[in-house]
Amino acid sequence: GRTLLSASTTEKESSGTNGGNIAAAATVGTRLAERASKAGVKKVVFDRFHVMQHATKAVDKVRRNENASLSRNGFGPSPLARTRHMWLYSEENLPERHQASFDELKKSELKTAKAWGMKELLRCLWDFESKPAAGRFLSKFIRPARAMRMQPLTKLAAMLSDKRVNILTYITHRVTSATCEGLNSAVQALKTRGSWLPQSRQLQDRHLLL
Numbered sequence: 585g586r587t588l589l590s591a592s593t594t595e596k597e598s599s600g601t602n603g604g605n606i607a608a609a610a611t612v613g614t615r616l617a618e619r620a621s622k623a624g625v626k627k628v629v630f631d632r633f634h635v636m637q638h639a640t641k642a643v644d645k646v647r648r649n650e651n652a653s654l655s656r657n658g659f660g661p662s663p664l665a666r667t668r669h670m671w672l673y674s675e676e677n678l679p680e681r682h683q684a685s686f687d688e689l690k691k692s693e694l695k696t697a698k699a700w701g702m703k704e705l706l707r708c709l710w711d712f713e714s715k716p717a718a719g720r721f722l723s724k725f726i727r728p729a730r731a732m733r734m735q736p737l738t739k740l741a742a743m744l745s746d747k748r749v750n751i752l753t754y755i756t757h758r759v760t761s762a763t764c765e766g767l768n769s770a771v772q773a774l775k776t777r778g779s780w781l782p783q784s785r786q787l788q789d790r791h792l793l794l
Contacts, residue, residue: 588620588623588625589616589619589620589623589625590616591612591613591615591616591619592612593608593611593612631754632709632710632754635706635744635751636703636706636707638740638743639702639703639706639740640672640703641736642699642703642736642737642739642740643671643672643696643699643700643703643736644668644671644672645735645736646695646696646699646734646736646737647664647667647668647671647696647699649695649735649736650664650694650695650696651664651665651696663689663692663694664689664694664696667685667686667689670682670685670686670689671696671700674704674707675704695734698732698734699732699734699736699737702725702728702729702732702737705725706725708721709721709722709725709751710754712755713755714755715752715755715756718752718755719748719752722744722748722751722752725741725744726741726744726745729741729744
């Protein structure tokens with residue numbers, strides 16, 4: 585790919601801005617949007633990696649809420665205790681050592697199991713080659729997600745509805761930043777391990793529009 589434009593906390597205009605805070609992200613995002621407009625960028629593709637990240641976080645919030653409720657009101661250990669990592673996997677990537685116990689969990693009537701099933705269903709969106717067909721699928725997904733009356737899923741459905749146009753743009757322009765995100769995770773890990781280094785030697789956050 586070719587980098588069309590970029591913005592960074594290391595730029596002169598950003599002097600005094602902390603590279604790791606929300607204000608810095610907002611400043612860089614605003615500058616990026618301004619440069620994109622000047623460069624004539626008219627279409628934005630919402631990367632499927634980040635869409636699925638929202639879905640996975642929704643599942644995790646449902647799990648946390650349900651686990652807390654079961655722990656308070658149950659007569660024994662919550663079946664969701666120590667299962668957080670299992671729900672974060674996609675079905676085909678679940679380690680073999682967890683498969684037997686997870687098979688029982690995902691077939692249960694737990695709210696978390698239903699939310700996880702919805703997350704896995706959403707992955708089918710990326711297999712469509714027709715934007716109209718993908719749009720119909722997305723509409724059919726949003727309705728039951730709202731009807732399930734789980735606040736994290738309701739919030740996910742609202743995001744999908746609000747960002748629908750840019751999400752569906754992926755069907756035409758199949759670009760993803762998954763590789764970049766993997767590299768970013770590695771960089772963040774290095775930054776954490778090197779937090780003892782002088783500030784001038786630490787890596788700075790960088791936001792790119794690819």
